[in-house]
Amino acid sequence: MDFLVVLVSILTVALVFVLWIRKKHAFWKELGVPYVEPHFFYGNFKDVDQYQHDGQFIQRFYRKYKGRSPLIGMYTFLKPVAIAIDIELVKNILIKNFNSFHDHGTYYNEKDDPLSANLFNLPGTKWRQLRHKLKTAFTTGKVEMMFTTMWEVAKKFESKIGEACETGGEFHNRKLMTRFTVDVIGSCVLGVEANSLEDENNGFFQVGMSIFHNPRHGMRFIFLLNVFRDYARKLRFKLFRDEVIEFYTRIVRETVDYRLANHIERNDFMQLLIKLYTSKGEDKLSFNELLAQAFVFHIAGFETSSTTLQFCFYELACNPEIQDRVRNHIKEVLENHNGQLTYEALMDMKYLEQVLHETLRKYPPIGLLPREASQDYKIPNTKCVLKKGINVIVPAYAIHHDPEFYPNPSRFNPDNFSEEAVKNRPSVAFLPFGEGPRICIGARVGMMQTKMGVIAGLRKFRYTLSPRTKQPLKLLSKFNVIYPEEDVWLNVERID
Template sequence: MDTVVILASGLSIILVAILWVQKKFDYWRKLGIPYEEPHFFYGNLKGVGQYDHDGLLTQKFYKKHKGKGPVVGVYFFLKPVAILLDINIIKDILIKDFPIFHDRGIFYNERDDPLSAHLVNLSGDKWKELRNKFSPTFSSGKMKMMFSTMLEVAVKLEKKIDQVCRSGKELDIKMLMALFTVDVIGSCAFGLKTNSLEDENNEFFHIGVSVFDKPRHGTRVMFVLHVFREYARKLRIKLFRDEVTKFYSSIVRRTIDYRLANNEERNDFMQLLIELHTKKGKDNLPFNDIVAQAFVFHIAGFETSSATLQFCFYELASNPDIQDKLRHHINEVLEKHDGKLTYEAVMDMKYLDQVINETLRKYPPFGLLFRETSQDYKIPGTDCILHKGTSLYIPIYAIHHDPEFYPNPSKFNPDNFSEEAVKNRHSFAFIPFGAGPRTCIGARFGATQVKIGVITALRRFKYTLSPRTKQPIKLLTKFFIAQPEGGIWLNITPIN
């Protein structure tokens, strides 16, 4: 009799659980919003972290449901998520209605994992205050001041390429550009001569790379943490490995102590952080906040820029006519500026802008933008209301590969960013780093170092694809930032 009772109780619990899950999966249908039929428990996350990059997953939903309504409802595990399909609604959410969508709804754990509480993840008033304090660091005036420092690193980059060229070996373009961007950020942000291009074994480089190559959690777990943020915080889950936190805390502490002891001031990001840290009263920035912001500047700055550079050189090697045209354009502009690589000369290279923008279109560093409603939101032109706390995903990768905006989107075509093409296209059809008040604060810095990287690597060298490069390119699934499976390998020859 007891066995029967136990079995009946167990079956009842299972039945209740099934009915509860089914009720959760009825959310979008009740709202009258088109939705993707979910699988039991994990919803529509099948493939993420296994065989689909997050940008490709949302592209499937975008292509299937575009035209059926302004959004399509999906489920990431049991949590309803709205994927935006209408580019005008996207513009409203990022610009006009930004006060309702100022937060990303990303997991971070400030108490146990201070590195996670950085500007990209933060929400509410703290994000707004820090954003206002840091914005002056990334002005065009500051870029000009940092330009000479970037050029010093570029000299080492050219020397490194020349060494590989003389050796006759294949070039691992990802590794090369990661070394370059780490050194640029080490100098411009921390005031450190990291010398990664001369010594690949330095700790600054390897710890930074390990954040992405050896993440604490895989892509699917990251989605779980975002979905169940409050539970994850109560369980005191961390995003980053302890050795990463220890390293960045140590290097920031040493830098601050050295500068204060020697009354040393520099025109870099660290100087701004130190000034905020030493202020009295409410404007004082605690040490953990200093570390978090220095960390994200380093990590986001070098990884997104090095990824853009490697994809750019993949396409230049695959399209020799574009490579030759760009090289000719660079040399032509430099002649107008007396052969000197100045900030003004770089800003004058319009075709270089087109090539880099086309790279960012085809390979946006992030496949998605995250937003969360802070109050109920009526979707313009409809009767549908997104309830407070609803997560919204803006499918950057899908928009950038939409033939409505880019004919033959799989083709690398810098003419997509000619003056006329840009003028005739919706302004929000190209948003590699977001838009509105929460657009990437370091986009100008990243663009400048990418341009210097392309100019330096292209002026004296020609590139072709090595057979070692896998074709066609497949994006790795374990990264949120786009990375090619197997890397990109190039052959180099000098140009006399």
């Protein structure tokens, strides 16, 4: 009899549990929103980081449901997630109704992992206050002051490409581009000489690369942390590995202490952070706040620019006529500026900008832009109300590959960003840096260093694909930042 009671009790609990799960997964059905049938436990993200890059994963559903509904419903484990399909809804979320979607809804733990409490992750008032403090670092004047420092590193980058010409005429695309951007951002953000171009075994390069290529958690676990943020903080989960936290804490602490002790000032991002750190007013930053912002601008600055350069040089190697056109364009603009690369000359290189925008269109650094409803929000022209706390995803990768906005989207075509083409397309159809008040604050710095990388790399050299590069190029599924799955090798020859 006791055994039967226990068995009935277990079956009853199991049944209640199953019914509870099914009730959770009935959320979108009850709202009358088209939805993707979820896995019992994982929801719709079971295969994320296994088979497809997350941007391509969502693209399948974007294509299927576009025109049928302004949004579709999915689930991260048990939590409902809305995927914005209609371009006007995307504009509302990012710009028009920003106050209803001002947070990313991502996990951070400022107590145990100070690096995670950065501008990207912080919500609401914390984000607004911090953004206000930091915006003066990215005015046109401040960005222009970084020009000389960036170009000095770019010339070293050019020399490294020249060395590759002399030692076999082939190089590993990712490593060289990342070494360049690590050195640029190290100088302009942290104010330190990383010297990755000279020594790829140094700490900046190795630790920086490990953040993305050897993360503490996989994508599915990151989704889990985002869903159960409060519980994760109580359990003291960290986003970054301990050695990463220790490395950046030491480097930033040494830099701050050295500058303060020796009264050293530089025209870089670190100087602004130090000024806020030593201030007495309401703009004052704690050391952990300074640390988190120095960290995020360093890793975001070098990694997104590095991937853009990698894909740009890959596409130029695949499209020699575009490569020749942009090289000739660079030379013509330089001739109009007495052969000197100045900030003004850089701004005049319109076709170079088109090439980089097309690279960012085809390979956006982040394929999905997360948002979280900060208040109840009624979807225009529907009866659907997104409740406060619902996560919303803007599928940037899918939008960038939508033939409505970009004819033949798999083709690399810089004319997609001619003045006329841009005018005839919704502004939110191009989202490499996000859009609206939460657009990437350092976008202009990233574009400037990327332009310099292309100029330094193209002026004197021509590129073709090495036979070691596998075609067609596939995207790595393990990370939300976009990478090629296989190593890309390029042949290079000197043409000056």
